[in-house]
Amino acid sequence: MSARTALAAATVVLAGVVPGAGPALGDQPISTELAYSCAFPAGPQPVKVRVGARFPDRAAAGVPIQAAEVSTALTLPDAAVAALTALRATTTGATTRLTTEVAQNGAAARAVWQGTAPAVPLASPGGAVLTASGEVPTVTANSPGDLTVTATGLTIDFTPRTAEGAATVPATVSVSCTPVPGGSGLLAKVPVTGASSSPTPSPSASATDPASSGPGRPSATPPQVAPPKPQGAPTAAAAPECRGDTTQPLALAAYATGYSNVTKLSGASLIPVYCAKIVQGPSKLKRIEVRPGVFELHLLQLSLGQLEYQGSRETPPAPATFLTFGFMPTTATMTLEQSGPMSIDSDLNNTAGHGETYIRIPLVLHLSDVLVNGTPLDVGPNCRTTKPVYSDDPDPAQNTKDHMVLLGQLKKGKDTVWRGYSLSRGGPLTGSVTVPPFTGCGVGEDLSPLFTASVSGPGNAVKQNQGAPCASGIPDDPAKLCTPDKQPTTVPPPLR
Helix, strand or coil: CCHHHHHHHHHHHHHHHCCCCCCCCCCEEEEEEEEEEEEECCEEEEEEEEEEEEECCCEEECCCECCEEEEEEEEECHHHHHHHHCCCCCEEEEEEEEEEEEEECCEEEEEEEEEEEEEEECCCCCCEEEEEECCCCEEECCCCEEEEEEEEEEEEEEEEECCCCCECCCCCEEEEEEECCCCCCEEEEEEEEEECCCCCCCHHHCCCCHHHCCCCCCCCCCCEEECCCCCCCCCHHHCCCCCCCCCCCCEEEEEEEEEEEEHHHCEEEEEEEEEEEEECCCEEEEEEEEECCEEEEEEEEEEEEEEEECCECECCCEEEEEEECCCEEEEEEEEEEECCCEEEEEEEECCCCEEEEEEEECEEEEEEEEEECCEECCCCCCEEECCCEEECCCCCCCCCCCCEEEEEEEEECCCCCEEECECCCEEEEEEEEEECCEECCCCCCCCHHHHHHHHCEEEEEEEEEECCCECCCCCCCCCCCECCCCCECCCCCCCC
16 A cells, blocks of 8 residues: 555544544534324323434435434423423433434335433423434435435433432333324435445445446335444443452442544544443541531542453444545444553532542553455554543643543532532543554554544543442442342443
8 A cells, every 4th residue: 555545544544433524414404393292101291302413415326325413302291201200300311212214216214313312300390301412324325316314203211310310210211202193204305316426335335236227217226224333322232241349348330431522533432331340449538527407528539440341451342434535434443441540539528519530540542443445454453542542631730641531520509419420429521631642553554643643632522421330349239220240230321
């Protein structure tokens, strides 16, 4: 491979690994309100659903069509909110599965849009609005003609939580919804022209043989649907094994997931659900005062942890699949490897109504299994950053130069309810990191400088979401946060 070709291929690969680049999206924004009837346990309830997305304003046959900026906003009536609060829930998140029919020239295929909605308060009166987002399948038209996308069925899996952050019983409420008669459900219409002169797409997104329908005749073959990778929100089935330690009384096991932005590519990469095993350290009491009507507590704790995936200290491999320049399919795999101790510093001040947890962990980014248009780009077995990604927090105390630093904050509201992150309840964690230069990339030709130029640099935002941990060292589990074999029952959704 020549240096010029290697430069083009490596730029394509990096755009998808993190991801950033893809086919042109055009300028057809949609915002459609749909009416559904949803079968809640207490009876059917009306639910308004607003679907937003951006589609291309046109496409060529044989070139995958990708909807972007997809969101599904659910407005729950008071009766639906009451059905959830009857379980002692004060908040709920949800995963959604919107079934769409993709049709062209009298033939149709089904595509499922899966999304994740972060938790919102269950306020009544006034209802509640959950907004789900996620990756959706690509669709490839096989011939010229208008391609339509129409919403049909909808399934909502609510994940209600109590004021203490514990799962309700049941932990998930699944609701099936059907469109209210009288609505069209049409989301988008994309004009499709003749086949692109671009190189032939991969088999999963290829056009049908023109001989099957003859020159100029529309094909009756249904549009092809290719599921996104990764697709939507993680599920329990997608979570790796995470068996907690039963020999340590203070042992925890938790799932986490999230996104990491790459500033140079204006994109975000999903870090799939991973397992963290933690041993809580001894607590250091800075202040405690108990008297009638007063309880003041200031507590410090240092805990240690590590990632675990199939016996290694790393995240599961994260596949990325996309089409560059609208026609060139590219895949790659990213893994984050823990290269040193993970420390967790917790500072809980009940008097001030505030808590902070700093998680510091060294993670080296590895790239492997790169394919460009179905052809391997050999980056070798040791394509990685020269050192761990590290914090570029403006606070000098957190700018470690060798660790990623994530901050979780806990605050007590005026209603005396604690909200946010703590090690024992989970929640959102944020940070900003620098991606170091790459090394060891390429066989016969050094591609490391190209990866460095495309990805490395500061100002990359990270947002992770930890689920409620399983206290595996405790024989009994009154909160039902552990499976019988001591794995966490809470698989959190990624938050943007």
